[in-house]
Amino acid sequence: MALVLAWEAASRLGLWRPWVFPSPSAIGRSLWSGVVDGSIPRGIATSLRRLVIGYLLSLVGGVGLGLGLARSRTLRESLGTIVTGLQALPSICWLPLALLWFGLSESAILFVVVAGSLLSITVATESGVSNVPPLYVRAARTMGARGATLYLRVILPAALPSILSGMRLGWTFAWRSLMAGELLFVSGGLGQLLATGRELGDMARVMAVMVAIVTLGLVTEVLFFKQLDARVREVWGTDRA
Amino acid sequence: MIEVCRVGKRFQSTTRGVTAALREMSLTVGDGEFVCLVGPSGCGKTTLLNLVAGLERPDDGEVRVHGRPVRGPGPDRGVMFQDAALFPWLSVAENVAFGMKELRVAKREREARTKKYLDLVKMSGFARVWVHELSGGMKQRVALARALALEPDILLMDEPFGALDPKSRAALQSEIVEIWARTKKTIVFVTHDMAEAVRLGSRVIVLRARPARVAMDVDVAARLPQPRHVDQAEVVELAAHLKGGLDETGEHEAVDGESEDGHDDERPAAAAAGGGGARRAADWLGLHL
Numbered sequence: 001m002a003l004v005l006a007w008e009a010a011s012r013l014g015l016w017r018p019w020v021f022p023s024p025s026a027i028g029r030s031l032w033s034g035v036v037d038g039s040i041p042r043g044i045a046t047s048l049r050r051l052v053i054g055y056l057l058s059l060v061g062g063v064g065l066g067l068g069l070a071r072s073r074t075l076r077e078s079l080g081t082i083v084t085g086l087q088a089l090p091s092i093c094w095l096p097l098a099l100l101w102f103g104l105s106e107s108a109i110l111f112v113v114v115a116g117s118l119l120s121i122t123v124a125t126e127s128g129v130s131n132v133p134p135l136y137v138r139a140a141r142t143m144g145a146r147g148a149t150l151y152l153r154v155i156l157p158a159a160l161p162s163i164l165s166g167m168r169l170g171w172t173f174a175w176r177s178l179m180a181g182e183l184l185f186v187s188g189g190l191g192q193l194l195a196t197g198r199e200l201g202d203m204a205r206v207m208a209v210m211v212a213i214v215t216l217g218l219v220t221e222v223l224f225f226k227q228l229d230a231r232v233r234e235v236w237g238t239d240r241a
Numbered sequence: 242m243i244e245v246c247r248v249g250k251r252f253q254s255t256t257r258g259v260t261a262a263l264r265e266m267s268l269t270v271g272d273g274e275f276v277c278l279v280g281p282s283g284c285g286k287t288t289l290l291n292l293v294a295g296l297e298r299p300d301d302g303e304v305r306v307h308g309r310p311v312r313g314p315g316p317d318r319g320v321m322f323q324d325a326a327l328f329p330w331l332s333v334a335e336n337v338a339f340g341m342k343e344l345r346v347a348k349r350e351r352e353a354r355t356k357k358y359l360d361l362v363k364m365s366g367f368a369r370v371w372v373h374e375l376s377g378g379m380k381q382r383v384a385l386a387r388a389l390a391l392e393p394d395i396l397l398m399d400e401p402f403g404a405l406d407p408k409s410r411a412a413l414q415s416e417i418v419e420i421w422a423r424t425k426k427t428i429v430f431v432t433h434d435m436a437e438a439v440r441l442g443s444r445v446i447v448l449r450a451r452p453a454r455v456a457m458d459v460d461v462a463a464r465l466p467q468p469r470h471v472d473q474a475e476v477v478e479l480a481a482h483l484k485g486g487l488d489e490t491g492e493h494e495a496v497d498g499e500s501e502d503g504h505d506d507e508r509p510a511a512a513a514a515g516g517g518g519a520r521r522a523a524d525w526l527g528l529h530l
Contacts, residue, residue, distance in 0.1 A: 135324055136326060138326070140343075141313075142296070142318070142320040143316060143340030143343055143387070144314075144391070149343060157330040157331075158328070160330065235329065237372075
């Protein structure tokens with residue numbers, strides 16, 4: 001809070017030109033007008049929809065692929081290096097190809113989001129599944145568990161703490177990919193608001209959108225991931241160790 | 242009835258090549274027996290138990306349970322490990338119900354049995370607790386309830402009390418004997434602690450190492466009625482005698498070990514191997530071999 005006040009004071013004293021680094025009150029005004037004229041809520045809705053769809057696709061694909069990599073040697077030998085290598089690639093690099101494959105469409109953006117978050121979930125799932133104590137599987141087999149139920153009732157729950165950390169990471173990567181994609185490729189959403197703010201030289205608008213993004217990030221963290229994490233810690237008893 | 246017929250099991254290890262954990266092992270456990278398998282570490286007792294559990298496949302020979310060859314693990318044989326291996330993402334009651342759910346036991350029956358077996362192991366107050374909140378002894382009690390809940394006629398236990406403090410161990414020892422007497426289950430109990438074997442078993446089978454062979458097979462129930470106690474003079478004395486016998490066969494093994502390859506298999510197994518120790522134990526028991 002004190003930081004915001006100091007920032008406001010410094011802006012009013014004219015230590016720098018206001019269009020380079022706007023004051024908090026200017027950002028607040030811009031945010032408000034964006035909310036009132038509906039552009040920010042609409043941007044949030046568009047971006048969130050893409051984010052959620054892309055993220056869910058990544059979640060299903062990433063857990064599936066991670067499970068496959070952990071349990072199948074052939075899959076690991078054929079795809080392991082590719083997965084590690086591609087993980088280092090910023091997902092926005094896929095945009096030109098995605099545009100070529102899917103055109104200027106929703107699918108292209110979704111592809112970039114999935115490319116951004118899929119592999120971090122894959123890698124976390126793979127390591128979680130590989131580290132499931134073999135004794136759990138043996139114990140479950142002596143109680144009649146096999147095949148699919150062995151995966152659903154033993155291996156995946158046992159790997160859950162690790163999968164959860166991958167999900168968290170995947171969520172932030174999905175956000176970043178989405179913003180990069182929307183900035184470069186005009187199709188609505190918060191990223192486009194950033195891009196138009198830049199074109200108009202309206203830094204107050206740019207920073208208002210940044211505030212909106214940060215707020216969304218905080219909200220999902222507090223409402224979703226923190227809760228999940230706390231639950232896992234409570235059940236596993238890891239907060240004591 | 243468990244029949245182990247001329248079973249062989251080899252392991253491939255990267256450092257030492259192929260080692261035989263079991264060779265030509267034969268053994269029969271009758272219904273309602275409480276058999277303790279004792280022997281030095283590496284004598285193949287755990288391998289033997291895993292073969293009966295169906296967690297491992299024999300390379301030679303066959304294991305039969307109630308006349309049918311074992312093809313894999315199954316709920317007719319409950320298994321307990323040294324580590325309780327409870328699932329940390331489930332509550333105590335859900336852990337006990339795990340196998341019943343897998344076998345599609347109806348919900349009401351499942352709840353009734355969960356309660357019954359948690360009562361039996363004196364853990365009924367902990368049904369809704371998470372696994373990490375339990376002590377080691379409590380975890381093994383829950384693991385026992387979980388194995389019993391599928392109502393197997395055979396219970397296979399691999400050093401289940403090995404990691405417990407002496408007090409919990411003593412408590413669980415008397416309870417397992419009590420549960421055995423009450424439910425008439427067949428129990429195969431692996432341990433490396435001779436006193437524990439003598440304290441628990443109606444029959445104690447002493448194995449010697451690599452490849453495992455039966456060194457001594459002693460009917461304890463005939464001489465020492467339950468309840469017994471680990472500190473009881475007769476228990477201590479018999480355990481010491483058996484141990485002495487095992488050490489003797491151990492030396493025997495070491496001498497033979499030098500000419501390991503080849504004629505090893507023709508060695509008159511139990512007679513020569515168990516010889517001195519078995520006779521001594523038998524003398525002590527007043528039997529004649």
